[in-house]
Amino acid sequence: MTPARSRRPGAPTRTERGIPEATVARLPVYLRALTALSDSGIATASSEDLATAAGVNSAKLRKDLSYLGSYGTRGVGYDVEYLRYQIAREIGVTQDWAVVIVGIGNLGHALANYSGFGTRGFRIVALLDADPTLVGEQIGDMIVRDFAELEEIVAADRVSIGVITTPAGPAQEVCDRLVSAGVTSILNFAPVVLTVPTGVDIRKVDLSIELQILAYHEQRKSGEAALPEVPELPAMNGVVSDLPSVGGGVGA
Amino acid sequence: MTPARSRRPGAPTRTERGIPEATVARLPVYLRALTALSDSGIATASSEDLATAAGVNSAKLRKDLSYLGSYGTRGVGYDVEYLRYQIAREIGVTQDWAVVIVGIGNLGHALANYSGFGTRGFRIVALLDADPTLVGEQIGDMIVRDFAELEEIVAADRVSIGVITTPAGPAQEVCDRLVSAGVTSILNFAPVVLTVPTGVDIRKVDLSIELQILAYHEQRKSGEAALPEVPELPAMNGVVSDLPSVGGGVGA
């Protein structure tokens, strides 16, 4: 997903603020590293220092920063506070973004309490669920409201970001409602592929996929060139049934 | 992270089971799509069908599958059950992986209850926390145990995967303990960059980073070529202080 942002082919490409997607994904990491350095009372840092703190190599970091402009000083390094502000501004977290969370199960509950969301730049304006037994429950300083109020809330609070923490089943429907209510960015925790119209950005966080990627590498380590050879299908024309039930369905 | 797996430069490269990382990351998606098709009673699917279900394009899907071998039939498509098994085996989820979760706060709590972890292929063998007031608490059918028991548990249950859901502060220390106890794959939810020795794989899930990436794109949409111009540092030689406190620190 995350459709290629307007890259008009024959455009002048002046400065055409086109920061590569890979770089955008690292800017928040740099921001966090800068905040940590700042909290330690460090006023200036070289690309080497920053790169170490962010867990990348210094050449990549310098190239990434160069897309934003020339914010360093040769022979010296980067001013921590200044660079921090520039990155924050570029990302857009110098302003507040209103966020709704839909689906107050275990995960939604956790996110509602998660101080990470409290990170300056984001403000949870509503917790929504369609289950009447959950509506009215207090979580932190918020009260769970009915999903039916979505449109009203989005309009009133200019909500542009929605977080989906429902089970897989209702996720697409919830997504559609969010989009038609005017939400244009979605963070999806439900284990399904969501379809959205162009212009809407969607990102996915999927725990079981992460685990499976780890498992793949883990298998490499233990097996080490001794992967059980392919069964080489004995009489493979029909359907193989009674296979161990693996993978996917994480639903309801 | 995820260091390039043994890619000996001048090696014969026979079949050298070298599946590109980008492909590995998509295999779990295909697996889920296949499981969904299987549950719908569909026995055969073309690359086009599968690609739609997985949210990718068919050329990419075919190329991905070709790294595993030739499991399709030209003119027909793929046998859903057979392909599902092959991918599951390649990923390594036909066997069970023992997992420990460290840090039973809101998020750890949610993960412990999360049915997604119950996905066949992974088995939570322990919930650990260093806080004595949490130890002994029952969550689902498990009881929270003391972090001090880590080494014992890892050895007894051959744990190879650890999940860190502690605050940022203790995360690196927990990580070190996991590694020295013998865990070789780590899924980190704490908002810090963890350092691990070679041979240990680490993956990171970071909610606030995902939100910030969305915010960046969101800013583009609303501002649309009208990003507030750079303050162009008035007398920038010292430290700029009193900037809005943005970003990073999501700690404790």
Next chain:
DNA sequence: TCGATTTTGTTCTCACGTTCACAAGCTCCT
């Protein structure tokens, strides 16, 4: 048996991302 049709597996090309290496530019010391 043979040709039409379908769909895979693969090759080729292009775009993107990473890394190297170095010139440009700043500071500090003599």
Next chain:
DNA sequence: AGGAGCTTGTGAACGTGAGAACAAAATCGA
């Protein structure tokens, strides 16, 4: 004032990934 020593910013080389396009192989119908 001038040179030595750092560190940034960037051009160029390299590697990886994506997509188009097509040849190879299987089925089906006549």
